[in-house]
Amino acid sequence: MAATPLFRRIDIAPAYQKVADAIEREIINGRIKPGEPIGTEQQLVAQFGVNRSTVREGIRVLEEGGLIRRDSSRRLQACLPRYNKLATRLSRALILHEVTFRELFETSMTLEVASVEGAVERATDDNIAELAGNLERSAAVVGDPAGLAELDAEFHVLMAKASQNRVLQLAREPAAQLFFPTTEMIVGGVPEGGARLVEAHRHILDAIMRRDKEAGVLWTRRHLQDWRRGFEKIASLDRSVEHTYMEHAYAARQ
Amino acid sequence: MAATPLFRRIDIAPAYQKVADAIEREIINGRIKPGEPIGTEQQLVAQFGVNRSTVREGIRVLEEGGLIRRDSSRRLQACLPRYNKLATRLSRALILHEVTFRELFETSMTLEVASVEGAVERATDDNIAELAGNLERSAAVVGDPAGLAELDAEFHVLMAKASQNRVLQLAREPAAQLFFPTTEMIVGGVPEGGARLVEAHRHILDAIMRRDKEAGVLWTRRHLQDWRRGFEKIASLDRSVEHTYMEHAYAARQ
DNA sequence: TCTTATCGGTTTGTCCGACAAAGCTAGATT
DNA sequence: AATCTAGCTTTGTCGGACAAACCGATAAGA
Incomplete structure (x- = not known):
């Protein structure tokens, strides 16, 4: 050459x-x-x-x-680049590439399962305390879709943090930023949606505390499947993450 | 409030x-x-x-x-944000956060397995042709660690592409950018390392063509475990991705 | 004595005007 | 008609300028 x-x-x-x-x-x-x-x-x-x-x-x-x-x-x-800020750039890219919810869902499933596995293995007492705090606050706003959606996103961030794997934390963030804003719609649209969500979080946290990986994975899968079922009631998974739809969620950045 | x-x-x-x-x-x-x-x-x-x-x-x-x-x-x-460029930003962040090879490995394992699963399900003839072309070129340079490392990275990119999941493609990129540059060292340091690598790729491609998910996952795991064993011969997985070490790999960006 | 107000000296954010190099356009030339 | 050339446009860079915000320290007031 x-x-x-x-x-x-x-x-x-x-x-x-x-x-x-x-x-x-x-x-x-x-x-x-x-x-x-x-x-x-x-x-x-x-x-x-x-x-x-x-x-x-x-x-x-x-x-x-x-x-x-x-x-x-x-x-x-x-300064250390903030994951959050970089993830926003990536989310933006995903929007422009018009990825589908199916792609988001599939990848999130993979990454959230990996998160919970890591959390089960390596969560510290602090991590567990944070998760427990989140769960408590979630239970208090179970009837408020917007508040619950926000706490749900936080729960998953905390779970990734508990995995002690920063690469995983970073990798899941972009998809999560697009994935979780839909939670509000879904929780609000499905009766008992909020209760099911909190219930799933409770089982996940319980599994993490008991170091029961199988249970953690099981409930994480159920949790995400719930999201999927809810989503499919209002739209097709093959619909792309749309500009206009995502605009407000994206605008929430600072 | x-x-x-x-x-x-x-x-x-x-x-x-x-x-x-x-x-x-x-x-x-x-x-x-x-x-x-x-x-x-x-x-x-x-x-x-x-x-x-x-x-x-x-x-x-x-x-x-x-x-x-x-x-x-x-x-x-x-323009559409290029994954590649954004991934470079993320890799940079990972370096600065001094993540460990263990974190890289664990996350890559998750994402590469997800890739191969997607590829087994959805690879098109074009995808397969690309992978076959890569395999052929790899076999030709099996004795050249540098060339092989590059082709190995490409193989995994193609595999992610074959998964038809752009979110996954994006999510795996940052870790891959840091993970694969070590391949050269490892292939060069282990006798028969190159042959094993090409062998694994061959089995993976074969599994994708036969739509045999189990085999695909199995060989992908083996392939990455090989990397891990090779890496542990020269350094601890808990070693962080270092500034100086990564500098040249990172400098290869444009 | 402790707090508050004041006052230069810096630094940033923005503006203005200018010019060489490179690209584009269109008329002039062969 | 194809090519060349000259002029216009745009970018990259430069120099200088100024108001607002900030810092530090000093002076004034409680």
């Missing part, structure tokens, strides 16, 4: 991109640690020898990527 | 952010479709009534998010 590697590929990139890349590299390889300051725009201007507008464009790129942020006093600092 | 909702929360956002949000909204809800032009910077300046520098900062934000891009002549147009 390669005949004579005489010349290196010449790197032609706009200045703002090079600024972004340079800062990114320092953060990725750990020379700038999360929380540490990057410097003022003026300093970056001096260091890179480019105009402030150029620096600012580079900064926007990194800021959007979640690698840097501005602290309370608007000074630049490196 | 909420006493008197007398005042709306006043949204104080910098102008460039509002510019980005406005354009993003038009794309998300489908009023601007992928491929359609956004307009020149000058036009945006006129429409939003802000300075070009401000518009450009907003544009950078969207560009980084993969929502817009510049075509061959550098004009702005909406």
